[in-house]
Amino acid sequence: MDDLYREYILEHYKHPHNNGRIENPTVSHEEYNPLCGDRIVMDLLIVDEAIQDIRFMGEGCAISQASASILTDEVKGIPVEEAKAFSKEQLLDLIGIPLERNPVRLKCALLSLKTLKVALYGANNIQDNDLD
Amino acid sequence: MIGQISMLEPAHLSIFDVVSIRRVFPILHQEMNGKPLAFLDSAASSQKPRCVIESLEDYYRRYNANVHRGIYKLSEEATFAYERARGKVARFINAASPREVVFVRNATEAINLVAYSWGDANIRAGDRILLTVMEHHSNIVPWQMLAQRTGAKLDYIQIDGEGRLVLEDLDRLLTEQTKMVAVVHQSNTLGTINPIRMIAERAHAVGAVMLADIAQSAPHMPIDVQALGVDFAAFSGHKMCGPTGVGALWGRRALLDAMPPFMGGGSMIKVVELDQSSYAETPNCFEAGTPAIGEAIALGEAVDFLCQTGMEQIHQYEQYLIGQALERLSEVKGLTIYGPLSVADRGAALSFTLDGVHPHDIAEVLNVEGVAVRAGHHCTQPLHRLLNVPATTRASFYLYNLPEEIDRLVHGLEKAQRIFA
Numbered sequence: 001m002d003d004l005y006r007e008y009i010l011e012h013y014k015h016p017h018n019n020g021r022i023e024n025p026t027v028s029h030e031e032y033n034p035l036c037g038d039r040i041v042m043d044l045l046i047v048d049e050a051i052q053d054i055r056f057m058g059e060g061c062a063i064s065q066a067s068a069s070i071l072t073d074e075v076k077g078i079p080v081e082e083a084k085a086f087s088k089e090q091l092l093d094l095i096g097i098p099l100e101r102n103p104v105r106l107k108c109a110l111l112s113l114k115t116l117k118v119a120l121y122g123a124n125n126i127q128d129n130d131l132d
Numbered sequence: 133m134i135g136q137i138s139m140l141e142p143a144h145l146s147i148f149d150v151v152s153i154r155r156v157f158p159i160l161h162q163e164m165n166g167k168p169l170a171f172l173d174s175a176a177s178s179q180k181p182r183c184v185i186e187s188l189e190d191y192y193r194r195y196n197a198n199v200h201r202g203i204y205k206l207s208e209e210a211t212f213a214y215e216r217a218r219g220k221v222a223r224f225i226n227a228a229s230p231r232e233v234v235f236v237r238n239a240t241e242a243i244n245l246v247a248y249s250w251g252d253a254n255i256r257a258g259d260r261i262l263l264t265v266m267e268h269h270s271n272i273v274p275w276q277m278l279a280q281r282t283g284a285k286l287d288y289i290q291i292d293g294e295g296r297l298v299l300e301d302l303d304r305l306l307t308e309q310t311k312m313v314a315v316v317h318q319s320n321t322l323g324t325i326n327p328i329r330m331i332a333e334r335a336h337a338v339g340a341v342m343l344a345d346i347a348q349s350a351p352h353m354p355i356d357v358q359a360l361g362v363d364f365a366a367f368s369g370h371k372m373c374g375p376t377g378v379g380a381l382w383g384r385r386a387l388l389d390a391m392p393p394f395m396g397g398g399s400m401i402k403v404v405e406l407d408q409s410s411y412a413e414t415p416n417c418f419e420a421g422t423p424a425i426g427e428a429i430a431l432g433e434a435v436d437f438l439c440q441t442g443m444e445q446i447h448q449y450e451q452y453l454i455g456q457a458l459e460r461l462s463e464v465k466g467l468t469i470y471g472p473l474s475v476a477d478r479g480a481a482l483s484f485t486l487d488g489v490h491p492h493d494i495a496e497v498l499n500v501e502g503v504a505v506r507a508g509h510h511c512t513q514p515l516h517r518l519l520n521v522p523a524t525t526r527a528s529f530y531l532y533n534l535p536e537e538i539d540r541l542v543h544g545l546e547k548a549q550r551i552f553a
Contacts, residue, residue, distance in 0.1 A: 004496060005551055014552075036492050036508050037522030059522055061492035062552070108492065 004097050004105070005062060012066035017073050020055045029119035033111050035104065038064040042072075042115045050079045056115070061108050063095075068112035070094050075116065084120050088113055148449045153441065154532050156181045167502025170537040175320050175348060175481040175528030176506050177370045180434070184373055187433040191426035199425055200399060200416070214425050217432030218415075224435045225346075225365065226356040227382050234381040234388070234415040235428050239347040240270040242366030242381035243314070245418060246343055247274035249391045250364075251312070254341075257283030260309040262340070264289040264297055264326070265518055266319045269511045271345045275314060284311075291518070295322035295471035302334050310340045317349035317360075318479040321512045321526065322471030323454070325349065325479055332361035341387070347371055347379075351438075351530070352479055353447040357382050373438060374431035378424040388414040395420040446531045450480040453529045457482055457538050464545055470519055480529035483510065486545060489552045491525040497548040503540050 022028075025043035032039050038060030045053040054076050056068045071091055075083040091113050092099060099106045154160050157179050162169050171179060191213070197206035199214045215230070222230040236242045251274075255261070261275050265288045279286055287305045290298045297315075306313070313335035318325045332342040343364040346355060350365075351372035357365045364387070368379035383391075393400055393411050397420035402410040411417040438446065455475045461467055466487030472478040486494055495507035506526045509516045516523065527541055 005493075010551065034509075034513075037516070038492075039522065059490075061490040061496075063492075105492075105496070 006097060009062060009066045009095070009097065012069040013062040016056075016065055016069040018055050018069065018076065019057065021057060022053055022055050027119050029115055031111055031115040031118065033060070033064070033107055035107065036061065038108055038111050040064065040068050040111055040115045042068075042112070042119055044116075044119055046080060049081070051075055051077065051083055054116075056112070060111070063097075063099075063105055064108040064111050067091065067095055067109045068115075071112045071116060080120060083116065086113070086116075148445050150449065150532065150534060154534075156183070156437075157532050158182055158185070160532060164502045164504065165500050167500075167540075170501075170503040170533075170540050172527040172529065172533065172537060172541060173504050173506050174351075174371070174530035174533075175510075175526065177376070178351060178373050178530055179532065180375065181373055181437050183437055184375065184430045184434045187430040188375060188426050191429050196426070198422055210425055210429075213429045213432075214423070217428045217435075220432040220435045221380050222382075224355070224439065225350065225367075225382055226358055228358065229385060231414055232382055232385050232388065234383070234418040235423050236379050236381050236418075237377055237424070238368040238370070238379040239345060239366040240274075240368075242364075242379060243270055243343065243345065244274045245381055245394045246364050246366075246383070247278045249394045249418070250341070250387065251275075251278040252281065253390075253392055255279075255282045255284045255311055258309060259284040259311045260287055260307065261285070262287045262289065262305055262310050262313045262335075264315055265291055266295070266297075266322055266324065266512065266515050267314070267316055268320055268345065268347070269513065270347075271314050271316060271343075272514065275312070289315075291322075291324075291515075294473060295319070295324045296477070297324070297326055297331075299327070299330070302331070306334055306338045306340070308338060310335070310338050312343065313340050314343040314345065316345040316347075318346075318352070318481070319471065319512075319515075320348045320481055321483050321510045321515055321524070323479045323481040323483075324471055325477045327477075329359065329361045332363075336361070348479060348481065352443075352450055354443040363387055369427065369431040369434065372431075372434055374434035375424075375427040378427035378431050380431075381418070385414065388418070391418075393417050393420070397421045399423075441531060449531060450529055451475050453533055453535065453538070454478060454480045454482065456535055457527065457529070457541070460538050460542050461545075464542060464549075466549070467545065470521075470524060481526060482528065483524040483526040485521055485524055486548065489548045491523040493552065494525045494545065494548050497551060498541070498544040501540060501544040501547065503537070503544050505541070 022043035026046040028043045030041040040058035042056045054072045159179050195206045195209040197210045199211040218233050219230045222233045328344050335342040342362045344362040346365045346367045350367040365382040370376040400417045400420040468485050470483045491507035
């Protein structure tokens with residue numbers, strides 16, 4: 001746990017980056033984890049095939065909210081195609097805490113990525129087992 | 133104060149020897165994350181005493197055979213033990229006869245059995261089914277599905293600020309159209325113990341049938357289904373020191389006898405022809421296929437264990453624990469308890485939130501401290517929506533929990549507050 005709640009995770013949780021809504025988003029999507037009640041809604045402003053702005057609102061545990069903060073930092077300003085290719089391994093690397101053997105917390109950590117991917121691909125074009 | 137149980141306890145608790153009880157639960161004697169395991173999640177599933185574990189092994193090692201079939205010694209022994217377990221379970225809840233006890237997988241299956249078998253035969257469009265907002269999903273979804281099949285409507289009894297049912301609403305909610313009233317005896321989230329007998333009397337007054345979900349009460353207090361005045365009762369073995377995969381539906385004989393089968397297959401038949409069949413008598417007609425034989429026998433062993441310990445003694449001891457927990461937790465700043473704040477009519481499951489720390493994070497911090505609790509919605513999403521929280525943390529107690537474990541819970545919560553301050 002002391003591994004789980006490293007200072008920068010808590011920092012992202014308490015002061016999340018890119019928190020809020022975008023007034024006229026190109027696309028917006030909300031995901032919910034029924035197991036623990038975590039919720040993330042993400043707004044994206046896409047200009048010239050790139051994510052010009054991205055913001056999220058949510059409620060949930062430290063891992064889920066810090067993950068959204070870290071992920072939105074990472075994909076802000078990059079081409080949509082690049083964001084689409086962003087993998088769960090990349091996100092877990094960025095989060096940097098050992099979650100491999102903790103499937104419940106893994107779901108918390110990946111909720112933000114699922115929200116982003118569904119926003120970018122549309123719900124029907126996403127393979128759930130890529131993210132679960 | 134906590135921990136010195138012998139010094140401050142009334143006489144009936146001094147004879148409750150929790151240390152000896154803990155000795156027969158092998159799983160409790162281990163560390164979790166380097167700390168002694170404090171298992172505070174018995175409302176989800178209880179731990180098992182050695183006699184239950186050995187009973188399972190004894191069956192599989194010594195007399196494993198299918199029941200109600202073989203004309204050989206092993207099968208006869210298995211059948212005898214399986215039926216004897218039915219008798220033990222029947223006595224445990226004071227059923228009028230073992231024939232009123234149907235072995236199922238769990239309380240969920242028991243309720244589904246009633247919703248399909250009794251429900252499809254008795255519920256028509258326009259009929260009403262009365263539930264409460266504190267029900268576990270297992271006592272909501274089967275009735276929703278029945279309502280969707282039949283065109284019946286669902287009504288819900290609301291709760292007040294302390295998580296007790298608003299019984300004044302019964303006047304309005306119980307009508308001639310009400311055909312089924314299904315209520316949880318003890319809420320798995322709020323801990324509230326509901327006045328089942330009174331609700332059953334009111335239900336019967338309008339001609340409705342009453343089902344009690346006793347999954348959370350049967351492990352913790354003496355149960356007398358006849359005194360409760362209900363028509364059906366559902367519970368799970370794994371929450372009462374028994375194995376997973378076995379539970380029971382109790383129903384009044386006249387009701388069970390009039391119900392069509394639930395699942396078809398082996399064991400539940402009398403004569404099978406190519407185009408039709410006749411069915412076995414109650415309860416066999418509801419036990420299609422090979423049942424969980426070893427598990428049912430081990431559930432009988434769990435019932436023996438609980439009875440030897442004394443259900444009233446277990447209840448009293450848990451009342452003491454929950455009283456201590458309520459007192460200690462109410463001292464934690466920023467902590468909100470959901471459910472009754474006094475011990476009266478309250479069982480040993482306690483859900484709470486802590487300002488600034490998500491329930492998941494609380495559970496994670498406690499995990500590192502060796503304290504196992506549940507975080508989430510505890511299969512009561514409508515209740516959590518009503519409480520306006522996405523999730524809660526739940527600590528639940530059983531006969532093997534120590535007063536010191538409440539201390540460790542509180543210390544863990546204080547640690548979580550420090551981390552997230």
